[in-house]
Every structure is written in structure tokens, then in C-alpha cells.
Amino acid sequence: MSEPVSDAEGRSRRNFHRSRYDRYQGGPDPLAPPLDLREALDEIGADVMAGSSPQRALRELLRRGTPTMRGLDELRERINRRRNEILKQRNLDGTFAEIRELLDRAVLEERKQLARDLDDDARFAEMQIGNLPSSTAAAVNELAQYQWRSPQARQDYEKIRDLLGRELLEQRFAGVKSALEGADENDRQAITEMLSDLNDLLAKHNRGEDTTDAFADFMAKHGQFFPENPRNTDELVESLAKRSAAAQQFYNSLSPEQRAELDQLSQQAFGSPDLMNALAQVDSQLQMARPDLDWDGSREFSGERPMGLGEAATAMADLAELDELSEAMSQQYAGADLADIDLDALARQLGDDAAVDARTLQRLEQALRDQGFFERGADGEMRLSPKAMRQLGHSVLADVAERLTGRGERETRLSGRLGEPTGATREWAFGDTEPWDVPRTITNAVVRGAGAGEFSPGRPVRLEIGDVEITETEARSQxxxxxxxxxxxxxxxxxxxxxxxxxxxxxxxxxxxxxxxxxxxxxxxxxxxxxxxxxxxxxxxxxxxxxxxxxxxxxxxxxxxxxxxxxxxxxxxxxxxxxxxxxxxxxxxxxxxxxxxxxxxxxxxxxxxxxxxxxxxxxxxxxxxxxxxxxxxxxxxxxxxxxxxxxxxxxxxxxxxxxxxxxxxxx
Structure with a gap:
């Protein structure tokens, strides 16, 4: 029969079994070694001795990194490679090509149906279909009032209007394109109401009015369109303005012919120009709220992978984010600070490892400053502190000692050949001439032998080189x-x-x-x-x-x-x-x-x-x-x-x- 378990033991066991382990979710490596400030200080000291100011030497260290830590230059190079990949692998023809394909399919299906119909109206419709303009946008507009005979053709044409509406919304609101696939009239009405309410909210914000209550009402009514869940109007403006600016950059990047096509096609979004008018008002309000964004910029895409309007806007936003990261990595602007690097954006663009590298650089800079390695001189200039000079002196003297002895093991123990005991002992190294510390040497041999099972009372003690300790000495004269x-x-x-x-x-x-x-x-x-x-x-x-x-x-x-x-x-x-x-x-x-x-x-x-x-x-x-x-x-x-x-x-x-x-x- 098992013994009864006490209440305390029962609670302990229950608590033990409640422990759980989760997958590592990124961020600083909990098993990473602590920052090596000595290595960093040696690098800074070398630059200072070569003529750099301590401030510049610190910037150079962060820029180039160390043998064990990637620097800002390498991270910036990865950012530029990512930017070039986007530009060289993609182009802006995606939506235009998809619309042309839907239009050709609709026209083909309609012609098949007309060929089977024998009435005079069918012959007139054939003439109309056969004389469509070569321009995709003009053809789509001309067919706006056409009475389709083929159900399949009508369905493909409606897909064009639906696609345009979803793509234009996707440019400003991420994720809307897939959410509205197969949308009915009620869904379109909900979008129209959201845009109207959004314009009212943005107008109040731009007038400087308090929008706390208006924002709460807006999110309660339309929160499903904003999965990023902004906490206030400022955060809402921030997220929408960047995407709106990206949409404008996409428009600026199109050729004149493509812009003309898009202007015409936009009027057919959801079968009405109302959507485009509402979006134009939103863009205007956002540009007024964030004039500092790059609304006039453009990009040159040269790849073979086509992108739709929404995907292109995402690519534009990515490029803008990469440009901001690259500038932050450069640290070449007034008031530059490593805290300016958006670690979340860096993780999105390059992965968690890049964010960890940048966070390590931030910690290194902060640790060097917090631990007093820099100070202001009487002239106001930044200089290495006495603490830093002691650490630097230790490293430099260690190098000198290695040249003196030809051995790295002795580090800076240069006092041992000069006279009176210091009271300290150390392990013997080749070339030492100081007297042995006999009690410590014998003790070391006994402890080593006992641990290996070689020692027993009455047996002689066997010495090995590693057992020998010597007495450190130094000269006391001045x-x-x-x-x-x-x-x-x-x-x-x-x-x-x-x-x-x-x-x-x-x-x-x-x-x-x-x-x-x-x-x-x-x-x-x-x-x-x-x-x-x-x-x-x-x-x-x-x-x-x-x-x-x-x-x-x-x-x-x-x-x-x-x-x-x-x-x-x-x-x-x-x-x-x-x-x-x-x-x-x-x-x-x-x-x-x-x-x-x-x-x-x-x-x-x-x-x-x-x-x-x-x-x-x-x-x-x-x-x-x-x-x-x-x-x-x-x-x-x-x-x-x-x-x-x-x-x-x-x-x-x-x-x-x-x-x-x-x-x-x-x-």
C-alpha cells in the first residue's frame, strides 16, 4: 500500500505538472553570451590612437561591427539587396494584364453566343464587339452599357469591375482584396459607408478637433476593415497615410499611357465612379495630415513578375520602409541615434536575425556609454575616460607581453622577476625563475592525485608540471x-x-x-x-x-x-x-x-x-x-x-x- 501524500506534497506536484514549454518566438537570444565590451573598446581605442575622435571611433565600430558581431554596413547592404530584388524581379503590369485577359475571355464567349443566335440584333452586336477600341480601358468603358447575351461573358466582365474595386481598395487597406472577393451589394454599401465616415473623421483630425469619441465610434462600426487595430486617430492616420503615399508612388511610376488607362478603368470600379471619388478624398485628407511623406516619388521596376495594384502598393510601402531603414542605418543625418532603427520593420523586411543584430548594436552603444568609458574633457570634447584607458592599457600591455615572452599565456604578469614577494602565487610558466611555493605545489599534487585515485597515505607524492606554483615578486625601490x-x-x-x-x-x-x-x-x-x-x-x-x-x-x-x-x-x-x-x-x-x-x-x-x-x-x-x-x-x-x-x-x-x-x- 502506498503512503498517503500530504497536502503540501500534492500542491507541489500539481504545480510542477502545470509547467509548460513554448516555441522560441524570436527576439534576443536567451543563450547568447554577454556583450564583449573589451573587444569593442579595443577596436575604439585603435581608431582613437590612429587619430579618430572617440565619438567617431564609436560610430565606426557600430558601422563595421566586430569579428563576432555584424555592423550597420552589413545590415544596410542586406537592405539594399532586398530593395534591388523587389525592383528587378517585378513590374507594374499585373492588374492591366489580368483585366485584358478577363476582357478577351468575355469577348470570346460573347462571340460564341452571337454566332449561335440568328436574329438581326445579334449581327449588330457582332459589329459592336468587332469594332472595340484597342485600348483595354476604352473597350471596358464602351462595354459598360452593353447587353450581354452570354452569361459567362457577363460574369467575366463583372469580374473586371469587381477586380478593379478590390485592387483600388487593397492599395489603401491591406487585406481588403481577398476579404471582398465575391462581395455582394451589401458589402459594397458597407465599404461606401466606411469611406464616408473615414473622410469625416480625417477632416475633424485635420481641423485639430478632438477625435477621441469619433474614433471610438468609427472603430466600433468599421473595425473589421482595420485588423492592425489602431488605438487612436494618429495611429490610424500613420498606417493609412503610408499606404496611400505608396499608392500615389505606384501611380507616379506608371508610364503616361498606363496612367491614362488606369484613370479610365478606375471609373468602372464596382460599376460606378463613386468609389474612386471617395478614395480620392481619403488620399487628399491623408496628404494634408502627413505632408512629410514622399507623395511625389516614383520607382523603376524592371522585372518579369507582374503585380496587381494592391500588391504593387505593398511593394511600394516595402520600398519606402527599406529606404527609411537604410537611412537609419547610415547614421549620417543630424541627431542620428541607433534608437531610430525600427526593429519591427527590420524584422519584417530581413527577418528576426537582422533585428537581433541591430538590437545588439543598440545594447552595445548604450552599455559603452552607461559604464563610463567616455567623458567630456575641459575643452568640451568627448574623450576616453580613465576607466577606458585602464582597459585599453591592459589589452595593449598584453600584446606587448606576448612579444616579450613569445607566449600568450603569461598575459601581463611582468613583475615576477624583480625581487620581493608580493604575497601572491601563480602557476609556473616556461621561463619563470621565481622560487617555488612548496606548500601550494605539494597541495596541488595531493589534490590532483586524490581526485584521480592515485594517492593514498604512505605513498610518495608524484609532482607534475601543472602542480607547480611560484611566488610572485616585484621590486620595491622607486x-x-x-x-x-x-x-x-x-x-x-x-x-x-x-x-x-x-x-x-x-x-x-x-x-x-x-x-x-x-x-x-x-x-x-x-x-x-x-x-x-x-x-x-x-x-x-x-x-x-x-x-x-x-x-x-x-x-x-x-x-x-x-x-x-x-x-x-x-x-x-x-x-x-x-x-x-x-x-x-x-x-x-x-x-x-x-x-x-x-x-x-x-x-x-x-x-x-x-x-x-x-x-x-x-x-x-x-x-x-x-x-x-x-x-x-x-x-x-x-x-x-x-x-x-x-x-x-x-x-x-x-x-x-x-x-x-x-x-x-x-x-
Missing amino acids: AAVVLLVDTSFSMEMEGRWTPMKRTAIALNHLISTRFRTDELAIIAFGREARTIDVGELAGLSPRMEQGTNLHHALLLAQRHLRRFPHATPVVLIVTDGEPTAHLEPSGESFFYYPPHPQTIGLTVSELDHLSRMGAQITIFRLGEDPGLAMFIDRIARRVGGRVVAPDVDGLGAAVVGDYLRGRGRQR
């Missing part, structure tokens, strides 16, 4: 570091601008995270020199300015070193040209090329001054200019400094590696 970076225009011309910035960012990040007692100053020198923070340097644009004022930069370097008299002075100079400018006693910059002897003398004098201060001087020479190489080699020997001639891609690793070697020597 250094005053000056990084002098050449910002003359030749750095940009020779492709050294961005590597120079990456070098400064990597060194700044290393010092700020691993050697916090060190004091770094970055000095940029072109025609003149100035101390600059790393965020400002990242966004610095190249200037069309000649001059390499190393003399001024060395004066500023001495000022920084004097602020820390007990720190080890370190001077790192990155340049691609001989000194061609110096600072006059008046404070003005003097420039002359080729280098003036006075410029050379003042520059060498300040290097001598730094040497007497005990500074460790390293000059990173970029380029293969023999004159520059000779000059730098001579002054390096004079002041006991080092010369490094890295390639552009290895500049960051050379500077960071030299700094680390210097920190090692301080021990």
Missing part, C-alpha cells in the same frame, strides 16, 4: 620615469604614430598596476614640448608641424626628476629624427633644418645634465636615416646611454623590456 615621445609630423608620415601611442599606454599601464611607487611622466615633443597625460596622448591627432624640439623635452624631463630626488631617474626617448628645434631664452621655439649647431649644442648640454643626475638614458631610434643613427650613437656614448633600434611593431616590447631590465638592475 624610480622616476620620463618617457619622451616624438610627435613631429614625420612620425605620422612613416606610420609610427599609433605604435608610439601604444608604447606609452603599455608603459603607463604597467607602472600604474605593477610598480605603483614609480612616478611616470609622458612628454610629447614636436616644434615645442609639453607634459601630457596618457588619455590626452591617446586622442592626440597629428599636426602638420615641422620641428623636433628634444631640447625643450629634456628641460621638462629634468623638472619631473627633481620632484623625486630619492628615486632612480630613468629617461626613455622615442624619436625618428635629429633635433631641429630648441627653446630660446624668451620662451619662443627656434626651428631650422638642417639641424642648427646651436640646437645640437643645447640638446647635448641637457643630455649631459641628465647624465650628471645619474639618469639611465635609453634612446629608441626609429627609421634607417644614417645621419640620425650617427648622431644618436655619438650622444649615447657621450652620456653612457643605450641605443635601441626596434622595428615599428616591436617598439612597445623594446621600451617595456628596457624599463623592466632597468628595474631589475635597481635591485
Whole structure:
């Protein structure tokens, strides 16, 4: 016998069985990984260092996307392909061809009937049928009062009138064509009343009157014609106006002959011109309500697939929607915002995946702004925030570390070879020389062996490479570091601008995270020199300015070193040209090329001054200019400094590696 089930257990089981699973209906992928802001920030940082503003760099990122995310350009390309497909696969002859086919069929059936009839009236009717105008519209109008003898012929002719009425309504009201197929006189009367009431409602709206009650009455009476279920007059106008504008664009796209045909045929819609007159009033009211829509536009269809009037209006509306989406994707208009992209329209035109891509871009832009990666500088310009610079510095230093070690596994762990324990441990990697943390290493081996069933008391512990942990160390002595970076225009011309910035960012990040007692100053020198923070340097644009004022930069370097008299002075100079400018006693910059002897003398004098201060001087020479190489080699020997001639891609690793070697020597 089973045990009785408690009330609580019974309720739990009942609630459990009420759970249900539904098919995924689109929208954001619930299993998608979170946004990778680091990847996005790296892309933005690269553009900023190349000379773009942060705002422009963000726009470029959204435009081109990332390796893992489609951008606006690709979505816009899909929109344009969809637009071209509509134009190149279809034409506007559908309704005209269908009417011609019905007319030919009616005339043929009538001729068959007349051939069987032997009275004189039949002969007269044969003459009338035989002399119909070649124009389809003129023939349809001429047969308006004709007394058909063949029931089949009369039925086919009535189909023409019915088709015209339904097509003209379909142009303005989606879905009406199929709903009114086989409509009787009562249905036509309901349409007439709806159009009359609609014109009254639109007239009140255009006069600025309150239409709340009128709209409610209208929808209660005629709501079956509006399956989209608008909530107010504005929404009703919005949906009708776009379709009405599409109908007008269809008319504008016809040839003059086709327009004349349509004007004549429209008078036979439902056998009366009343429908066309009512629709013309609706179009006029809608154009007055939404003059901003493209009522004068036209399209050039060149395909082989014919479309009826209603289908063509739908195609026109699709094309208008695609044009709006394309403009929103371009983001090239004043006040552009990704929120302008209509995700529902994008899903209709390209599918849910495109809407998901656009929504992801919107989320990415919002996340970058919300998480404080941008800020306004004192000049009001947008710039990368300190938070963004820290993240960018981490990525840049990781690249530099990989070049230094030849291994990506070690990331930015560059402190481990320099001295005193930090209190932290990490897994050993090839090339490490730090002492082992024996307790952690043995513990790792025991835990691993126990998990694999290899360990038991009394048996020796077997070590594997993965068990080894080492003690991280770092130097505790202080250094005053000056990084002098050449910002003359030749750095940009020779492709050294961005590597120079990456070098400064990597060194700044290393010092700020691993050697916090060190004091770094970055000095940029072109025609003149100035101390600059790393965020400002990242966004610095190249200037069309000649001059390499190393003399001024060395004066500023001495000022920084004097602020820390007990720190080890370190001077790192990155340049691609001989000194061609110096600072006059008046404070003005003097420039002359080729280098003036006075410029050379003042520059060498300040290097001598730094040497007497005990500074460790390293000059990173970029380029293969023999004159520059000779000059730098001579002054390096004079002041006991080092010369490094890295390639552009290895500049960051050379500077960071030299700094680390210097920190090692301080021990």
C-alpha cells in the first residue's frame, strides 16, 4: 500500500505538472553570451590612437561591427539587396494584364453566343464587339452599357469591375482584396459607408478637433476593415497615410499611357465612379495630415513578375520602409541615434536575425556609454575616460607581453622577476625563475592525485608540471620615469604614430598596476614640448608641424626628476629624427633644418645634465636615416646611454623590456 501524500506534497506536484514549454518566438537570444565590451573598446581605442575622435571611433565600430558581431554596413547592404530584388524581379503590369485577359475571355464567349443566335440584333452586336477600341480601358468603358447575351461573358466582365474595386481598395487597406472577393451589394454599401465616415473623421483630425469619441465610434462600426487595430486617430492616420503615399508612388511610376488607362478603368470600379471619388478624398485628407511623406516619388521596376495594384502598393510601402531603414542605418543625418532603427520593420523586411543584430548594436552603444568609458574633457570634447584607458592599457600591455615572452599565456604578469614577494602565487610558466611555493605545489599534487585515485597515505607524492606554483615578486625601490615621445609630423608620415601611442599606454599601464611607487611622466615633443597625460596622448591627432624640439623635452624631463630626488631617474626617448628645434631664452621655439649647431649644442648640454643626475638614458631610434643613427650613437656614448633600434611593431616590447631590465638592475 502506498503512503498517503500530504497536502503540501500534492500542491507541489500539481504545480510542477502545470509547467509548460513554448516555441522560441524570436527576439534576443536567451543563450547568447554577454556583450564583449573589451573587444569593442579595443577596436575604439585603435581608431582613437590612429587619430579618430572617440565619438567617431564609436560610430565606426557600430558601422563595421566586430569579428563576432555584424555592423550597420552589413545590415544596410542586406537592405539594399532586398530593395534591388523587389525592383528587378517585378513590374507594374499585373492588374492591366489580368483585366485584358478577363476582357478577351468575355469577348470570346460573347462571340460564341452571337454566332449561335440568328436574329438581326445579334449581327449588330457582332459589329459592336468587332469594332472595340484597342485600348483595354476604352473597350471596358464602351462595354459598360452593353447587353450581354452570354452569361459567362457577363460574369467575366463583372469580374473586371469587381477586380478593379478590390485592387483600388487593397492599395489603401491591406487585406481588403481577398476579404471582398465575391462581395455582394451589401458589402459594397458597407465599404461606401466606411469611406464616408473615414473622410469625416480625417477632416475633424485635420481641423485639430478632438477625435477621441469619433474614433471610438468609427472603430466600433468599421473595425473589421482595420485588423492592425489602431488605438487612436494618429495611429490610424500613420498606417493609412503610408499606404496611400505608396499608392500615389505606384501611380507616379506608371508610364503616361498606363496612367491614362488606369484613370479610365478606375471609373468602372464596382460599376460606378463613386468609389474612386471617395478614395480620392481619403488620399487628399491623408496628404494634408502627413505632408512629410514622399507623395511625389516614383520607382523603376524592371522585372518579369507582374503585380496587381494592391500588391504593387505593398511593394511600394516595402520600398519606402527599406529606404527609411537604410537611412537609419547610415547614421549620417543630424541627431542620428541607433534608437531610430525600427526593429519591427527590420524584422519584417530581413527577418528576426537582422533585428537581433541591430538590437545588439543598440545594447552595445548604450552599455559603452552607461559604464563610463567616455567623458567630456575641459575643452568640451568627448574623450576616453580613465576607466577606458585602464582597459585599453591592459589589452595593449598584453600584446606587448606576448612579444616579450613569445607566449600568450603569461598575459601581463611582468613583475615576477624583480625581487620581493608580493604575497601572491601563480602557476609556473616556461621561463619563470621565481622560487617555488612548496606548500601550494605539494597541495596541488595531493589534490590532483586524490581526485584521480592515485594517492593514498604512505605513498610518495608524484609532482607534475601543472602542480607547480611560484611566488610572485616585484621590486620595491622607486624610480622616476620620463618617457619622451616624438610627435613631429614625420612620425605620422612613416606610420609610427599609433605604435608610439601604444608604447606609452603599455608603459603607463604597467607602472600604474605593477610598480605603483614609480612616478611616470609622458612628454610629447614636436616644434615645442609639453607634459601630457596618457588619455590626452591617446586622442592626440597629428599636426602638420615641422620641428623636433628634444631640447625643450629634456628641460621638462629634468623638472619631473627633481620632484623625486630619492628615486632612480630613468629617461626613455622615442624619436625618428635629429633635433631641429630648441627653446630660446624668451620662451619662443627656434626651428631650422638642417639641424642648427646651436640646437645640437643645447640638446647635448641637457643630455649631459641628465647624465650628471645619474639618469639611465635609453634612446629608441626609429627609421634607417644614417645621419640620425650617427648622431644618436655619438650622444649615447657621450652620456653612457643605450641605443635601441626596434622595428615599428616591436617598439612597445623594446621600451617595456628596457624599463623592466632597468628595474631589475635597481635591485
